[in-house]
Every structure is written in C-alpha cells, then in structure tokens.
Amino acid sequence: MTSLIIVSVLAVAVLYLGLFKYKTALLPVSVTGLLAAAAMAAMDWDLEKMYFSEMMLFDNYAVAFSILLILTTLLIFGLSRNYFEKISNNVAEYYALMLFALAGGVVMVSFHNLAMLFIGIEILSISLYVLAGIRRKDPASNEASLKYFLMGAFATGFLLFGTALIYGATGSFNLAAIASSGAFESALFRAGVLLMMVGLSFKVSVAPFHTWTPDVYEGSPGLIAMFMATVVKTAGFAAFLRLFLMAFAEASAFWAITVAILCILTLFAGNITAVFQDRFKRLLAWSSVSHAGYLLLAILAVGFSASSAVLVYTIAYSLASVAAFGIMILVSRARGNDHLDSFNGLARTNPFLAFTLTLAVCSLAGIPLTAGFFGKFYVFKVALAQGYTWLVVLAVINAMIGIYYYFKVIIAMYMKENANAVAIQLNPGFRLVLSIVVFLIFLFGIFPGLIANIL
Amino acid sequence: MLLQSSASSYLPILIQGIMALAFVGITMVITHLVGPKRRTIDKLTPFESGISSVGNARSPFSIKYFLVAILFVLFDVEVIFMYPWAVNFRELGGKGMIEMFVFMGMLLLGFFYVIRKGALDWEK
C-alpha cells in the first residue's frame, strides 16, 4: 500500500518537476522514488495485510509482482536518458504517465475487489493510450494510439459488463465473497466469467483479441513498446491469474475448456505469424502474443504452483524483452530501421550487443541455461500436473517454431555481413542496464531456485 | 439508517417537466398559427450579417474547443463526487473532510498543471 502511494505521489512530483523546468532532476528523482517504492513493497512481505475494507490484499503474490513491475520500470527508465528528448519536449509528462501506469499496475496485482481491478486497469490503459501516441507528427503513432484506445474502450465494456453480471450473481465485488458465494452453477455467473475473460484477454493480447498488438507495438516508440511488452503484460497476467485463482477457481471445470482453446489459438496465431515477419519490432510484437499463450497454460492449471510459474515466466520474459527492445531501439536509431537486415554484421561491429541480443532471444525461445528455459519449464510442469498433456505437446511444437524465427536474428548478426556498418555508440545507461539483464538472465538460467520458490 | 424515498416522489418533478415542455411546444405552435407569413426568397435565405452564405455548416473546427470540452468533462466528474460528500458532510465529520481534501488536492494539482501548461490559453 505504501508503495502504491509512493508511486502515485512520485508521478505527480515528476510532473511538477517538469512543469518548473528541473529537467535534470527527473531521472534521479524517479529512480530514487522507485527504489523506495520497491523497498516499501518488500516490507509487506509475509504480512498478508488487507487495506481499506478489503479493497486490497498485499499478500506475497501482490508483493512479488509489485516489486517485479517496479524493478522492470526501473530498468526501462535506465534506458530512457536522452530518449524522450528526441521525440518531444514534454519529457516529464512521459515519465509521469509511465509512473501513473505503474501505479495502475500495482493496483492490478494487489486488488481484492472487482472495483479495484477496474480502476487499476483503467489507470494503466489510459496512460498507455497517451503514451502510444507520443510521436504526434508520426501517423503510425497516431494510428497506434487511436486503435489502442478504441479497442481498449470496447474491451473495458466487456470487462465491466462481466463485473456487473458477477455482482448480480453473487451480490459482492469482494474476491473472497465471490469465491464463497456458491453461485458457480448460475448462468449469470458463467456469462460474467466469460465476459471478464474477454476483457482481460484483450488487455494481455490473447488471440482472437490480439489484433491490435502488432500495429500498436509498431506505431509506439520503442521504449513504450518495451513498457507494454513487459510491465503491462506482467500486470495483466498477474491480474488475470489473481482473479481466476482467488475468485473463480472453484468454477474451473466450466472455464478451463475456454481458456484451453484461447491458449491454442494464441500460440498458433502468435508463432506462425511471427515466422513471416521481417521487421524485428513486429516480430517481437507477435512473439509477445505467443508468450501470452504460454502464460495461459499456467492459468489453466489454477492451483498452488501456478502463481509461481507465472512469476518465473514473467521475470524471464520481462528481462529478455528489455534487452531485445533496447537493442532494437539502438539498431533502428543507428541504421534507420528495424528490418532484420539491419542487424547484419552486428557481431563484428558490436560484439557485446550481439551477444546480449543472442542471449535475449535464446531466453525468449526457451533455450536451456537462460531464464526463459525455466519459465517455459515451470509453466509446462504445472500444466502437465493438471493433466493437459495434449496442450503441452502443442505448446512444445510452438516453442520449436519460435526457435526458428528467433534464430533468424542471430543468423543475421553472426552469419551475414554488412560492409558499411559502423559500431553503435552506447550511453552508460544502456551499458549498465544491458549488463544487469545479461547477468540476471544467466543467474536465473543457472540457479532457477532463486526465483522459483519465492511464492 | 437508510433514508426512505421512492420513484413516486418524482411525480411532481415529472409533472413540472411536462408543463414546461408543453408551454414551449404550445407557444411555438401558436405563434406559427397566429403570426403572419411572407415567404419571399429574401426572407428565407439565412442571414449572415448581410453576406451571402458560403458552403455549409459542417466544416471541421479547431481542436482547441475539444481540449476545453474534455477538461470540462473531467472536472464535471470531479464535482459530481462532491454531492454525496456534501449531503453526508455532518455524518462523515473530520475524516470525510480529509478524504475529500485528498481527492480535491489531487485534482487541484491537475488544474494547476493545466493552467501552467497554458492549455486554456486561447491565443497560444
């Protein structure tokens, strides 16, 4: 709770720093504030505190995901020096909006009441609608913003309708009260679950509600796309799982088949389309769709270890995405576009970048010795424990397809040559963040126990 | 203690609304029926300060109006929240006061931001 207050106040503080032209203070203040927020969140560990008549429950689940969101934002801020300045002169607003979005994300992972879920999702989404349209002169950015807004508003309608039906069936917004209401057989409740599923699926880009993803990722500035792929996706899945775990778990026999179908659709839609992409950003967008499919596997297996599996997966995915999007930003800035050919010869000019990107895509693909391998491993494990062998087989086939398109980048970097490529200059922020990410991907890839037993 | 009231308490308001609408309607109809009419071309062309009208009325206009309108909606929603607070002012006491002031403070910060940013300056 304290961390939520810190993040909200920090957002306003950053906004006002920008208003009074203390541009140099923006980043230090944000970083300090975020560290404080992460520390305050960690203080709530094991306390299981309820706040404001059971509106929020800061259990270990909420604390772990809050810290993950805050630290990921911190990594993204580490890359942001001199980034927004190039796009616009309202730099402070972008930091403030990302912090507002983070506050929404913290609400989404710690809600204990459907009203809070709605407010959290809205705070997060509204900030993102604006952030997607940062580049005002760029039609693609405008299109991304408008498309995201219209589709998002529509999806929110579904979410709200579902909430209303569930309230009608159970008489409460409180997750514990819903879980103990025993109204799982009523058609009203079931319709509500399905509608909420539609709304949430949109937010985490699960097929067939994913169509906005590639266009919005492509139109948004790289750093914002990175934010969407990491913080937003983590918050969305944490909220999805929390809702289904704490409120709808008893009714899982009813919704499991729907989630299974969504899972298959998402896996195939994401992976097969990603194969045909020749721009790296779009490839990452489609791969983010496919990762939503793997994460759905864990939701299917609601139970004790599902939250742990989702946590490991989102940590691995966030780390790898930060690195992949970060290098994509560098390359497209230096070479003019994010076409896969632009990565040719990167291994010769920038061995460190090539190595980091290799590690990142290996982690995304789930190659052993990287964090991503254990992400997939735990997700498959919980799904197998629930008897979804056929789904896991399909998911493994998809992971194979994934390896094919992820390796296209590695081949471009190491096997292909680009005669007139020059070395890309890194600023200290990039160097630091990428080093941290490389270290963590290896660390969690070799000692998965560090994160696997948190929850 | 829940306060009692029901939809039928709105009957007087409904009657008043009907009366008001009926008055407007009847006045319009009667003036049309009673008043003299001279339908010449000069009388029927729209009057635009003596200049003959060009194009039609559906021309796109500046985004500035929209910004003002959307800010109005935001503050409108804010003010709506004050109704339930105001009627319960006594019961909520000091705690309610603080709660409302936090809410208002947040939005006043927003208002100050809007002013400082010059979003309401028409000439800029």
Added chain:
Amino acid sequence: MLTQSLFYFLSFLAIFSALAVIIAKNPVHSVLYLILTFFAITGHYILLNAQFLAIVNMIVYAGAIMVLFLFVLMLLNLNAETEPQKPAYIKIAGVVSGGLLLLVLVGALKTVDVSGAGGTTATDMGLVENLGMVLFNEFLLPFELASVLLLTAMVGAVLIGRREA
C-alpha cells in the same frame, strides 16, 4: 401499475433509440438518438430508485459527454463521403458474434432468480445520502484512486490536445 407502464415505455424508448443510433446514416442523428437513449436510462434509474445515478447520468452523460461526442463529430470532416464499405464477411461475422453474445446473455438472464440471489435488497441504496456513506467508507480507496485516474486523463488530454510548442 403506473410504474410498470412507465417501465415498458422507457424500455421501448431505450431499445428503439439505441437501434436508431446504429442505423441512422447521419452521425449527428446518431448522437441525438444516443441522448434519447441516455434519457430513457435515466428514467430507468429513477424507477429503480437510484436517484444519484439518475442525476449523474443526466449531468455527465447526457450533458457533458454528449457534447464531447458532438465535438468529435465536428472535428471530423462530415462532408466527405469517406465511410468505407465493410466487406460482406465482416458484416456476417459481426452479426454471428453479436447474435451469439445475445444468446448467451438471454440464456443467462432467463435463469435469474428474481427474488434476489444474494443481490442487494436495500431498495434505498441509490439515494445520495446512503450512497455517499458507502462511497466514503467502504469504497474509499477506489474513490481516491479515481482522482489519480482523472489526473492521468487530464495530463493525457493536455499532452495530446495542445499544440506542440
């Protein structure tokens, strides 16, 4: 008796004008029908004794948000006949999925036990006083966070709507 006939009248009005919103060719007519829909819904709120919601619906939706809708229409160039025709398969897909949703909802609502399965039985909950007490005690946190939401929207509006210096 009066209440019941009012209910049927308002329901008819709401459904009719909602249909007219999507059928009307002229977007301005759509907006006007939408206002009518909102008024009908306001009437429903009054019948349900949710007086605060009725007033909010009237002031915010029928008042402010509709003005905003009209603004958006005026920002667009309505003279150009640029509305692209959707291909037939999209129309069919829309009808099918909309129809399925309708089917699910009708099926769900048909089975509802009207005598109130856990639902709130306090018919005076919608009065401003009672709603205020709930809002400022039980739902305090969502209320305060709503200020964060409004502030976010404000910053966003200024950022997008203002001319870049």
